[in-house]
Amino acid sequence: MELPLCPWEAPSYLIFSSNVPNLVHYSHVIAILAALVIGLYIFFNAPKSPVARLFLLLVSFFSIWALLDLVLWATNRLDVVMFSWSLQILFEPLTYGVAFYLFYFFLHRKWPSYRTNLLIFLLFLPIISLLYSTFNLESIYVSTCEAAEGFIAKYYTHITHAVLIVSIAFMAARQIPRIETRRERFIAIFFGVGLVTFLMAFSSGTIIGSLTDDWIPSQYGLFGMPIFAGLMAYSIVQFRAFNAKILAAQALIVSLAIAVVSLIALQSIGNVRIVAALTFLLVCALGYLLIKSVKKEISQRELIQEQEKELEVVNKQQENLLHFMSHEVKGYLAKSEAGFASIIEGDYGAIPERLKGMATAALADVRKGVRTVIEILDASNLKKGTISYKKQAFDFRKAVIEVARHLELAAREKGLAIQMAIAENDVYALNGDEEKIRQHLIRNLIDNAIKYTPADTIKIDLVRKGPVLRFSVEDHGVGITPEDMQLLFTEGGHGKDSIKVNVHSTGYGLFIAKEIVDAHGGKIWAESEGEGKGARFIVEFPASLA
Amino acid sequence: MISPSKVLCYIAILFIVVSLCLAYWKFMIKKDFVVINDVENSEVTQEE
DSSP states (O other): OOEEBOSSOOOBTTTBSTTSOHHHHHHHHHHHHHHHHHHHHHHHHOTTOHHHHHHHHHHHHHHHHHHHHHHHHHOOBHHHHHHHHHHHHHHHHHHHHHHHHHHHHHHHSSOOOHHHHHHHHHHHHHHHHTTTSTTTEEEEETTTTEEEEOHIIIIIHHHHHHHHHHHHHHHHHHHGGGOSSHHHHHHHHHHHHHHHHHHHHHHHHHHHHHHHSOOSHHHHHHHTHHHHHHHHHHHHHHHHTOOHHHHHHHHHHHHHHHHHHHHHHOOSHHHHHHHHHHHHHHHHHHHHHHHHHHHHHHHHHHHHHHHHHHHHHHHHHHHHHHHHHHHHHHHHHHHHHHHHHHHHHTTTOOOOHHHHHHHHHHHHHHHHHHHHHHHHHHHHHHHHTOOOOOOEEEEHHHHHHHHHHHHHHHHHHTTOEEEEEEOTTSOOEEEEOHHHIIIIIIHHHHHHHHHTOOSSEEEEEEEEETTEEEEEEEEOSSOOOHHHHHHTTSTTOOOTTHHHHOTTOOSOHHHHHHHHHHHTTOEEEEEOOSTTSOEEEEEEEOTTTO | OOOHHHHHHHHHHHHHHHHHHHHIIIIIISOOSEEEOOSTTOOOEEOO
């Protein structure tokens, strides 16, 4: 079968022929490029966000539509016109459909119900199923390469668009007043208006074209696309707190580059004026956004600097207060400790058994209190840098064994066994502050293992591996989640559930242990396979100290 | 379990793909459409 060709030459690269006015190239190419750049930028900022994905899908469908439009202007083949035209008929309502889902998710942060999805599916069904039929495109004119549209293309698609726009407007009217903060309400309105204007500008030309068979007005609608896409992107950015300044700067540079390049392609003076006017509008809009966001950022930075200074003063005052309080409390507790110890040791004569039991329990409690206060005081001193280390050579192995034996009773009371694996014939001499290493490192690690292990054994290993002294404590306790691992050695850092297991935890123990290990040039870290899978704390001191 | 909305989405995608294939087959391969030749003495033709 032979088909006649439309009365102009075949296009080169699908979209260039004498039938396409320069203005059409400009309106389409700038719209496609700007929409895709904005869509991709938003997407790469938050690839997992459904809003960013839907926005990219929206601009992609729009770009496919615009590209098909260029093909339709350029081609002189009737079959290509019929196929591309039918694809356009599909992609236009699809863009509306995506816009509906985008707005729905933007407002509700969830997908629509099955019933809504089914209604939208049924709305689209006639378009999809009758795409290739004469209900969609009836015939084609050779002189203009324009198709005569049937009921679907001429009326039904516009009905679909109207239904979706009304749904979006209805959704906005119902949902936006429910948004709590004024700023978010404003952004949602901004986004909704941007979206509806985008769709109206998109359709206005095609509605006029469909009804009057004059397709020139549709070209002007496309000029608004980058601006509306930019407005929507700005709302998404504001809603998700992206860096608006970078977005505006990038959009401005890309748009200016496209505008300048397209000026080269234009020949007629009239077209140059239109392009220059549009570029001017774009520069004004994006430049305004850019200047506004830079101003905002500078004022925010100044505010942060001011608050930082105030915070430093308040922090210092709090630290001093904590230090003073801890000192005072420690003094009173020390007096009570001495008093109870004297009673138990019989300094005030023989005492009844009941009183002795009470005094012993009270002494244990007071000692716990003293340890807690010392821990807080030490952490405060470490932070202030006022702690000093009395370094001298001592036997690290002896320190580990003695501390472990001292804590064995507490372990046995919980039904735990302490297993020690220490090679006898190695040398474990270490040059450091023995008292601090015993109290804050060895004792702390073993004590923690006892507190956080409900049953089973605690393994203590000490080994000398060449130039490194390696000490580790392993338990089968509550374990450490990856999130808690981040907080482990921080000041006052508690695990999410650790407070449930050990209510007396100050959160300073491991912070102090790490500070002490660091001060001795060693390193400390923890290993755990996760919650309920136990943990292993490892400490290494370098050979220069050993 | 796969949600009914997802099933609907897959059905819609399938319908769209089938419909596009049908349009391609009808317009581009079979070239089955009414041509109104309103150009007088049109000599330029496209061979299949």
